[in-house]
Amino acid sequence: MEYEAAWLDGRVPCAVPDIGGIDGIYLMSDTGGIPSDNVIIDTAAREMGRAVREMFGTEPVPKQLLSTDTLYTKSNLNANIVLRTTAADNKPVGAFSITADGSTGLITVSSASGEGILYGVFRLIFLLRTVTAFDRLNCSESPASPLRMLNHWDNLDGSIERGYSGKSFFFENDRIIINDRTEAYARLIASVGINAVVINNVNVKAAATKLISAVYRSEIKTLTGLFKKYGIRLYLSLNFAAPMELGGLDGSDPLDEKVRAWWKRALDDLYTDVPDLGGFLIKADSEGRPGPFTYGRTHADGANMLADIIAPYGGLIIWRCFVYNCKQDWRDTVTDRAKAQYDNFIPLDGQFRDNVILQIKNGPMDFQAREPVSPLFGGLKKTNEMMEFQIAQEYTGQQKHVFYLIPMFKEVLEFRTYIKDTDDTVCDIVTGRTFGNVNCGMAAVTNTGNDENWTGHDLAAANLFGFGRLSFDPTLSSEDIAREWIALTFGSDDVIFQLISYILSTSGPTYEKYTAPLGVGWMVNPGHHYGPNVDGYEFSEWGTYHRSDAEGMGVERGIKGTGYIQQYNEPNASTYENLETCPDELLLFMHHVPYTYRLHSGKTVIQHIYDSHYEGAEEAVRMRSAWCSLKGRIDAKRYERVLARFDLQVESAAEWRDAICSYYRQKSGIPDEKGRI
Ligand code: GCU
Secondary structure: OOOOOHHHOOOOOOOOOOOOOOOEEEEEEOOOOOOOOOHHHHHHHHHHHHHHHHHHOOOOEOOOEEOOOOOOOHHHHOOOEEEEEOOOOOOOOOOEEEEEOOOOOOEEEEEOOHHHHHHHHHHHHHHHHHOOOHHHHOEEEOOOOOEEEEEOOEOOOOOEOOOOOOOOOOEEOOEEOOOHHHHHHHHHHHOOOOOEEEOOOOOOOHHHHHHHOHHHHHHHHHHHHHHHOOOOEEEEEEOOOHHHHOOOOOOOOOOOHHHHHHHHHHHHHHHHHOOOOOEEEEOOOOOOOOOHHHHOOOHHHHHHHHHHHHHHHOOEEEEEOOOOOOOOOOOOOOOOHHHHHHHHHHHHOOOOOOOEEEEEEOOOOOOOOOOOOOHHHHOOOOOOEEEEEEOOOOOOOOOOOOOOOHHHHHHHHHOEOOOOOOOOEHHHHHOOOOOOOOOOEEEEEOOOOOOOOOOOOHHHHHHHHHHHHHHHOOOOOHHHHHHHHHHHHHOOOHHHHHHHHHHHHHHHHHHHHHOOHHHOOOOEOOOOOOOEOOOOOOOOOOOOOOOOOOOEEOOOOOOOOOOHHHHOOOOHHHHHHOOOOOOHHHHHHHOOEEOOOEOOOOOEHHHHHHHHHHHHHHHHHHHHHHHHOOEOOEOHHHHHHHHHHHHHHHHHHHHHHHHHHHHHHHHHOOOOOOOOO
C-alpha cells in the first residue's frame, strides 16, 4: 500500500529563505575525521540532500570532507551547508546547533554526536520550510529526555491491540515485514527526535514469545540496523514465562537457577548477534500476563534478574507499573484500582538495578480523557522512572474523534509532585532533573498502522509529531507544537492555520464534555471501548466504577473512602481531600457527591452533566463546520478523509450526549433546568 510522509511530505508549500539555493552539503570534523561507521551522519547527509532536491530543485554535490583549517565561504565552496562533528562535550547525546553565518553565507549544523547532526538536519529542514529570514536559522537544541520512545502494541498476526490506523507494518502472519515503509517510518519518527521503539505488544503471546529466539534473529538484526541509521534503538516486549513456553522449564521463578541460566543463555545469544538492541519492555502480573508474583517473588526480583544479564551489553529493562487486581468484586468498595500501582511499587523503591526503569502510566487508572497524575511519580525517590502516555486514542475517540493530546500531556508534565521543594514536577522526574538519574524518559503507546496516512485520522498525526517534539523539548507549548505541525503538514496558508489551530485546541475539552463527566472515567462499551455505555464496566471485575445511585455519584477516594488521596504529598493530598479545593474536573474521581452538589462553576453536578454534554455535542458540530470551510484549500483526498471522520464524530457525540443525559435524568430524578429532553 502507498503511504504519505505526513509532515515530511516535500509537496507542502514552504517559505524558503532567500539563500540563493543550495548546491552542496559538506562534512567537516573537529575530531580528525568522521568515523566511517557513523551511519547516522550518512543518513543526515542523505536527508539533507533529499530536502535540497525537494525544496530547491537542485542536485547537491556528493558529500566531501572539508579540512578544518581553511576558511570556507559560500563562494569558494560553491555550497552552503556544512555538517560538522565537534569534539565530545558534556551535552546530552543528540544536542546540536545551527549557525547561519551572514559573512560566509554558510549554514553549519554542528554536534558532537551523529544523532545531533541528524536532529540538526531535520530541524534545519523544518526551518528552511517555515522561516524566511537567514538569521532565523540560528538555534541550539538539546534533548531533555534521554529516552524518547514509542511502544507499539503490534501482534505478530498483524493485528494491533488498540490500533486504529489499519494493520501492523511490522508483522503479518507471524512474519516480520521489512520494506521501504519500515525505513519511511524510521525517518518519520527520527525527524521528531524519537530514539527508541518497542516493536511488539506488551501482551506477549504465541509467536511473539519467540522474537528473542533464533527463529526471528536475522530479521531482528536487520531491523535493528535499519533503525540504528536513524539513531533509534530497537526494543522488544518480553514474555516473563518464556522459560516455560520456549525453554520447556516447569516454572519461571526469577530466583530459580535453572530459570536464570535459561534467560542468560537466551539473552547472551541474542545480544551476541544483535549488540545494538536497546533492551526489553515487560508487562508482568498484569491483566493475566505472567510475572514474579506466581512464585512469591517481587517485581524487583523479576526485573533485576533480567537487568543483570543484559547490563554488560548496555541493555535496559523497562518494567511497567500497570499492575492491579483485574478480578475485583464490584461490591468491594475497599479495593481501589487507582491505589494499586503505588501500593505495589513504593515498597520496592531503591531495590531496582540502575539499568531498570519503571514505566508509569500518566494516570493511576488507564489513559482516560481526564485522570489525576499518578501519585507514584511523587512517591518513588530511588528508582528510575519513565512516563507512559498513550497517543493511540483508546479512550479518547479511537482516532475517529479528533483529540489533540499535547495540552493534556503538558498538564501532566507540569504537575508538581512536592517530592522535593524544587525541581519536583513530573517533567523534572522523568527527564532526570529531580534525582540526577540518566535512565529515564518518556514513552507513548503509538497510534500508527499501515493506513496510507499512518494514523487513520489525519489530525491524529499531530499527536505523534507532538509527542516526539514534547519528549525532546518539554518547554515547547502545545500551541507551538501545533503551529509547527500545521505548517509542515498543510503549508503556511493563514486560514488553514487558524481553523486547524481552533480544531486542535478545542478538541480535547470538547471530547471531555460529551463523554464521562468530571473525571469519573470509563462509561464506554466493554471490550472495544468505543461509544457510550454508562454501566458498561459498572458491575464487572475491572475495578472501574462510577458508583452512581439515586442520590449521587463518584468514587469516594478520600480519608473516609478508599484512602487513595493519601498517596499524594502535601499540599496535593489536602487539595484533593477538601471539597472546597478539589478541582471540578476531578471531583467525581476523588469524591462521591450528591447530584445537587454545587461545583465551583456554581452549577450543580447534575446540571453540569446536562449542560456540558449539550455543549460538547454542539462543539463537535462546530469543529466539523470549521473543517468544511477548508474545502478547496487543502487537497480533496485529505479533506474528504477527515470530513468522513467528523461525520462519525458528530454522530457519536450526540449519542454520548443522549446516553449520558438520559441515564442521569432517570437515575437522579432531577430534570434539566433548561427543559431539554
Ligand atoms: C489497557 C488496554 C489493554 C492493554 C493495557 C496495558 O487496559 O485496554 O489493551 O493491554 O491497557 O496497558 O497493558
